Amino acid sequence: MKVVESIEDLRMERKGLAYPVGFVPTMGYLHEGHLSLVHRARVECGSVIVSIYVNPTQFGPWEDLAKYPRDLQRDLRLLEAEGVDLIWTPSDETMYPDGYQTWVEVEKITKVLEGAIREGHFRGVATVVSKLFNATLPEKAYFGQKDAQQAVVIRRMTRDLNFPIEIVVCPTVREPDGLAMSSRNIYLNPEERKAAVILSQGLLKAVEAFKNGEDEAAQLRKAVIETIASESKVNVQYISCADPDTLQEQEGKVNRALISLAAMVGKTRLIDNVILE
Amino acid sequence: MKVVESIEDLRMERKGLAYPVGFVPTMGYLHEGHLSLVHRARVECGSVIVSIYVNPTQFGPWEDLAKYPRDLQRDLRLLEAEGVDLIWTPSDETMYPDGYQTWVEVEKITKVLEGAIREGHFRGVATVVSKLFNATLPEKAYFGQKDAQQAVVIRRMTRDLNFPIEIVVCPTVREPDGLAMSSRNIYLNPEERKAAVILSQGLLKAVEAFKNGEDEAAQLRKAVIETIASESKVNVQYISCADPDTLQEQEGKVNRALISLAAMVGKTRLIDNVILE
Numbered sequence: 143m144k145v146v147e148s149i150e151d152l153r154m155e156r157k158g159l160a161y162p163v164g165f166v167p168t169m170g171y172l173h174e175g176h177l178s179l180v181h182r183a184r185v186e187c188g189s190v191i192v193s194i195y196v197n198p199t200q201f202g203p204w205e206d207l208a209k210y211p212r213d214l215q216r217d218l219r220l221l222e223a224e225g226v227d228l229i230w231t232p233s234d235e236t237m238y239p240d241g242y243q244t245w246v247e248v249e250k251i252t253k254v255l256e257g258a259i260r261e262g263h264f265r266g267v268a269t270v271v272s273k274l275f276n277a278t279l280p281e282k283a284y285f286g287q288k289d290a291q292q293a294v295v296i297r298r299m300t301r302d303l304n305f306p307i308e309i310v311v312c313p314t315v316r317e318p319d320g321l322a323m324s325s326r327n328i329y330l331n332p333e334e335r336k337a338a339v340i341l342s343q344g345l346l347k348a349v350e351a352f353k354n355g356e357d358e359a360a361q362l363r364k365a366v367i368e369t370i371a372s373e374s375k376v377n378v379q380y381i382s383c384a385d386p387d388t389l390q391e392q393e394g395k396v397n398r399a400l401i402s403l404a405a406m407v408g409k410t411r412l413i414d415n416v417i418l419e
Numbered sequence: 420m421k422v423v424e425s426i427e428d429l430r431m432e433r434k435g436l437a438y439p440v441g442f443v444p445t446m447g448y449l450h451e452g453h454l455s456l457v458h459r460a461r462v463e464c465g466s467v468i469v470s471i472y473v474n475p476t477q478f479g480p481w482e483d484l485a486k487y488p489r490d491l492q493r494d495l496r497l498l499e500a501e502g503v504d505l506i507w508t509p510s511d512e513t514m515y516p517d518g519y520q521t522w523v524e525v526e527k528i529t530k531v532l533e534g535a536i537r538e539g540h541f542r543g544v545a546t547v548v549s550k551l552f553n554a555t556l557p558e559k560a561y562f563g564q565k566d567a568q569q570a571v572v573i574r575r576m577t578r579d580l581n582f583p584i585e586i587v588v589c590p591t592v593r594e595p596d597g598l599a600m601s602s603r604n605i606y607l608n609p610e611e612r613k614a615a616v617i618l619s620q621g622l623l624k625a626v627e628a629f630k631n632g633e634d635e636a637a638q639l640r641k642a643v644i645e646t647i648a649s650e651s652k653v654n655v656q657y658i659s660c661a662d663p664d665t666l667q668e669q670e671g672k673v674n675r676a677l678i679s680l681a682a683m684v685g686k687t688r689l690i691d692n693v694i695l696e
Contacts, residue, residue, distance in 0.1 A: 149581060153583065241575075241665075242579055243525055243526040243527050243528065243575065243579065244523065244524070244525045244526070244545070244575065244576050244579035244580055245523070245524045245526070246521065246522070246523055246524075246580075247521070247522045247523075247524060248520055248521045249520040249521070249522070250520050251520065268521070269580075272580050273579075273580055273581045276580055276581040276582050276583065277581040277583075279583070298518075298520065298521065299521050302519055302520065302521035302550075303521055303523075303546075303549050303550055303553055304426060304550045304553040304554040305553050306430065306553065306554075306556065388518075
C-alpha cells in the first residue's frame with residue numbers, strides 16, 4: 143500500500159494500478175461505514191484508491207472543521223488491512239493553493255434539506271469531489287447512502303459534467319442498536335449516545351407503516367416525528383419525505399420516497415435516512 | 420475521419436485513438452485561426468479530436484446565439500483536409516438534457532473585461548469546456564490567444580479542478596491587413612470591414628510604444644485610444660492594460676501587460692489583444 147501526498151506522486155502511482163480503479167473519497171476517522179465502501183470497491187475493482195482529506199470548503203463558518211476528529215495512523219492500519227492499493231492524503235495547499243477560485247455548483251437539488259441549513263456545503267462537496275475525480279481518474283467511485291443528499295448531488299454532477307465514472311451508493315452501516323455510523327458519533331456523551339437511537343427508530347416506524355400500506359407523505363413524516371418527540375434530548379431540524387431523485391418534498395400518496403432527517407443531540411448534529419420503495 | 424454525435428459513440432471512438440490526444444473545441448464556422456490550432460495539435464499529438472458545438476449557455480439573452488453563423492459541411496471538409504481523426508458534434512439535448520443543473524464558476528478573473536460586460540459568459544464557457552474535457556479526455560487542449568481572457572480562465576480552471584490536461588494557447592491569426600480572424604467578421608459590411616482594421620492598428624501602436632521604452636500603463640492605453648478615436652465607425656467598449664495572469668488592471672510602470680479591447684463596429688462586437696513582454 144502506497145501513501146502519497148502530492149498530485150504528481152498520485153498521478154505517477156495511478157499509472158501502475160490495475161483496471162478498473164475504484165475510488166473511495168473520505169474525510170478520515172474511518173468507521174465500518176467507510177470500510178464497507180472500501181470492501182465493495184475491493185470486490186468489484188482491480189485496484190482501490192482511498193483519499194483522506196478533511197475538506198475545509200464544505201464546512202460552514204460555525205461548523206466543526208477545527209475539531210473534526212482525525213487519526214491518520216489508525217486510518218492507514220485499517221485501510222492496509224482492507225487491501226487498499228493507494229492512499230492520497232493531500233494538504234490544503236495542494237487542494238486550494240494561492241489564487242484558487244473555481245467552484246462547481248449544482249443548483250436545485252442543493253437548495254433543500256441539508257443544503258437549506260448548511261449554506262455552501264454542497265458547493266464545497268461538488269468542488270472537492272470534482273478535484274478528487276480529476277486527480278484519481280477512477281472507473282468507479284463509492285459513496286454511502288447515509289449522506290443521501292450528497293449521493294444525489296454527486297450522481298447529478300457526474301452525469302451533468304460528463305465524468306466517465308460510475309457512482310456506486312452503498313447501504314448505511316449501523317451500530318447494533320440502529321444508530322447510523324458517523325465520525326461525529328464520537329462527540330456524543332453516554333446519555334446522548336443512548337438518546338440518539340431514537341432517530342433510526344423513528345425512521346423504522348416509517349418503514350413499517352409503508353410496508354403496512356401507508357403511502358401518504360404526511361402520515362409517513364408523522365410516524366417519524368411522533369416517535370422522535372418521545373426523546374427530549376433530541377431536537378429535530380427537519381423530517382422530510384421527498385422524491386429520491388429530485389429531492390422535492392412530496393405531498394399526497396407516494397410510490398417511492400426518501401425519508402430523511404437532521405437533529406441536534408446535545409451539541410452534535412446527526413443525519414439519517416431510509417428509502418421507501 | 421469519424422464524425423460522432425452521442426457521448427457513447429465519442430467514448431467508443433476515443434478508445435482507439437493514438438496517444439497523446441489533442442483536442443480543439445470550436446463553435447464551428449471555422450477560419451484560419453481554428454485551423455492553426457488544429458494544425459498545431461496535428462503536429463504535436465498522436466491524434467486530434469475537434470468538437471463543433473455552438474454552446475447556448477455562453478451567450479447572453481441579447482447576444483447572437485440564433486444568428487451565429489453555421490456551415491457544418493464546409494467545416495467537415497476543412498477538418499478532413501487537416502487530417503483530424505475524430506469530430507464530435509453534440510446536440511443541445513446531449514449537452515444540456517432535462518434536469519441539467521451543474522455549473523463551473525471561476526470567480527475573480529471572470530468579473531473584469533469581457534466578464535464585466537457579458538454576464539454569465541464565462542460560467543457558460545467554463546461549464547461547457549469542463550464537459551468537453553470529461554467527454555474527450557485529451558492530453559492537450561488548444562485555444563486561441565484571440566480570446567485572451569478565455570485562455571486565462573481555462574488555464575485557471577484546469578489547474579484549480581486538477582484536469583490532467585496541458586492547455587496550449589496559440590497566436591492570433593490575422594487577415595493580411597491585421598484584423599484578427601473571427602467567425603463574427605462575416606457580420607461586417609464592406610465599410611465596417613475597412614474600418615475594423617483600426618483595432619489592430621491601435622494595438623500595434625502600443626506594441627511600438629512598449630518597444631521604444633514606454634512602460635506607463637496609462638500611456639500604453641492612450642496610444643491605443645487615440646489611434647482608434649480617429650475612426651468614427653468604431654465605438655470602443657474598453658481598452659485595458661492588465662496583468663496577463665490575474666487580469667487586474669495595471670497602473671504605473673508595467674513589466675508585462677495584456678492590452679485588450681472590445682469595440683462595436685456597426686452592430687458587430689469585436690475583440691482583440693496583444694501581450695507586451
